[in-house]
Amino acid sequence: MIEILSREIRLRRRPTGLPVEDDFELATVPMPELRAGEVLVRNSYMSVDPYMRGRMNAGRSYTPPFQIGEALTGGCVGQVAASQNDRFQAGDCVTSSWGWREYFVSDGRDLTRIDPGVAPIQAYLGVLGMPGLTAYIGLLDIGRLKAGETVFVSAAAGAVGAVACQIAKLKGCRVIGSAGSPAKVAWLLDEAGIDAAFNYREAADLTAELGRHCPQGIDVTFENVGGAHLEAALQHMNGYGRIAVCGMISQYNASAPAPGPRNLALVIGKRLTLQGFIVSDHADRRPQFSADMAQWLATGQIKWQETVIEGIARAPQALIGLFRGENIGKMLVKVGPSPAAP
Numbered sequence: 001m002i003e004i005l006s007r008e009i010r011l012r013r014r015p016t017g018l019p020v021e022d023d024f025e026l027a028t029v030p031m032p033e034l035r036a037g038e039v040l041v042r043n044s045y046m047s048v049d050p051y052m053r054g055r056m057n058a059g060r061s062y063t064p065p066f067q068i069g070e071a072l073t074g075g076c077v078g079q080v081a082a083s084q085n086d087r088f089q090a091g092d093c094v095t096s097s098w099g100w101r102e103y104f105v106s107d108g109r110d111l112t113r114i115d116p117g118v119a120p121i122q123a124y125l126g127v128l129g130m131p132g133l134t135a136y137i138g139l140l141d142i143g144r145l146k147a148g149e150t151v152f153v154s155a156a157a158g159a160v161g162a163v164a165c166q167i168a169k170l171k172g173c174r175v176i177g178s179a180g181s182p183a184k185v186a187w188l189l190d191e192a193g194i195d196a197a198f199n200y201r202e203a204a205d206l207t208a209e210l211g212r213h214c215p216q217g218i219d220v221t222f223e224n225v226g227g228a229h230l231e232a233a234l235q236h237m238n239g240y241g242r243i244a245v246c247g248m249i250s251q252y253n254a255s256a257p258a259p260g261p262r263n264l265a266l267v268i269g270k271r272l273t274l275q276g277f278i279v280s281d282h283a284d285r286r287p288q289f290s291a292d293m294a295q296w297l298a299t300g301q302i303k304w305q306e307t308v309i310e311g312i313a314r315a316p317q318a319l320i321g322l323f324r325g326e327n328i329g330k331m332l333v334k335v336g337p338s339p340a341a342p
């Protein structure tokens with residue numbers, strides 16, 4: 001039998017601030033021969049996600065830290081290349097958490113079979129996967145969105161933000177998004193069809209800029225960025241508004257805790273609810289989400305974008321690029337072949 005070699009990305013040292021390529025190393029490992037019950041999977045795409053930065057630090061957060069010298073992990077989609085397991089056949093498409101590598105061997109328990117007929121398989125890392133579910137939970141369950149309300153989404157052209165914007169639109173809300181480039185703003189207005197969008201990098205005063213786009217105030221904020229974005233949102237929240245705190249990416253590379261919003265006391269008089277959430281606590285909502293999202297994709301009510309970096313060796317660049325805003329929509333690394341799109 002021909003020996004299969006798999007390249008993988010390992011953490012060489014813990015980054016300080018924004019990661020650099022030297023924090024990672026590329027290694028090549030041989031795949032073992034399959035034993036009874038095992039499956040060899042060849043990854044097609046790996047997901048690049050902001051939470052991965054937190055796992056590069058020492059100390060436990062809501063997920064355990066990556067270990068130095070070990071291959072990183074994360075969401076991925078691929079195809080079964082060979083199987084000694086009755087439940088899987090060569091060619092089956094699966095998701096798993098064995099990203100940052102080209103191949104892996106599994107006993108099958110950590111694989112989820114996906115239907116490549118619904119959408120190209122990489123959509124299961126974005127709009128049909130964890131980021132899509134995050135948007136759904138954050139808006140509907142945490143934000144308790146109602147038709148006719150005004151919604152503000154930060155990092156609006158990213159994987160989570162773009163879905164949040166469009167779910168809010170199809171639920172009958174007025175939607176404002178902030179993003180970091182003219183191309184992202186154009187996509188939000190022209191493709192995602194939201195009501196207002198602005199480039200926060202060009203705003204001299206973020207609070208004033210946001211205010212120009214929400215003359216009736218904001219009822220639900222979907223917070224992805226934190227810092228100045230959260231401060232601006234607090235200023236314009238309406239009474240009894242809800243802030244779904246999904247992420248604070250502006251702080252993930254900070255070496256010391258950032259000061260809180262200076263106007264946090266506004267939560268009192270405005271009777272605001274500010275609630276963080278973690279998508280993995282809401283697995284029970286996945287069946288409903290999957291059914292709704294499959295329908296929204298089929299009817300064209302939700303559009304999705306992806307930014308694809310080619311080759312496992314460039315995965316560190318993709319992660320660094322995420323923090324530079326180099327992605328529109330879902331940031332992915334293509335690490336192997338994928339089945340033809342449906």
Ligand SMILES: NC(=O)c1ccc[n+]([C@@H]2O[C@H](COP(=O)([O-])OP(=O)(O)OC[C@H]3O[C@@H](n4cnc5c(N)ncnc54)[C@H](OP(=O)(O)O)[C@@H]3O)[C@@H](O)[C@H]2O)c1
Binds near residue numbers: 160
């Ligand atoms: N709570 C949960 O369970 C959960 C699950 C998934 C994701 N999240 C959070 O959701 C947020 C979005 O995640 P995603 O996967 O969809 O990523 P993403 O939005 O696709 O990509 C990250 C984007 O964040 C923006 N950004 C990066 N650094 C920034 C900075 N310093 N200040 C302002 N904006 C910055 C960039 O867009 P611009 O060009 O617009 O700046 C970048 O494209 C993150 O905060 C993430 O941690 C939370």
